[in-house]
Amino acid sequence: MSKKEERIFERNPNTGEVRSRPVRSMEQVMEEMVSPIVPRMRAEMLDEVWAADKINHQGHWYVRLADVCRIMESK
Numbered sequence: 001m002s003k004k005e006e007r008i009f010e011r012n013p014n015t016g017e018v019r020s021r022p023v024r025s026m027e028q029v030m031e032e033m034v035s036p037i038v039p040r041m042r043a044e045m046l047d048e049v050w051a052a053d054k055i056n057h058q059g060h061w062y063v064r065l066a067d068v069c070r071i072m073e074s075k
Contacts, residue, residue, distance in 0.1 A: 045071060 006023040048071045054061045 007020040008023055009018055009020045011018050049063055049068055052063045052067045052071065054063055056062075
């Protein structure tokens with residue numbers, strides 16, 4: 001026996017039309033809102049880390065961890 005999908009029924013006050021939609025959890029709603037923003041935020045943070053002052057040690061470039069923390073806290 002399959003479980004019926006829970007639905008919310010809404011009436012349009014202007015037309016009287018009844019529509020239904022599936023019930024979504026708060027996690028689903030937040031995922032839909034946050035997912036498109038995350039790649040842009042990551043790109044902006046990486047740009048700021050790339051622009052931060054760097055130290056060259058034995059041929060490798062490093063950014064101070066304190067600077068990375070400051071960049072992360074500002075977002």
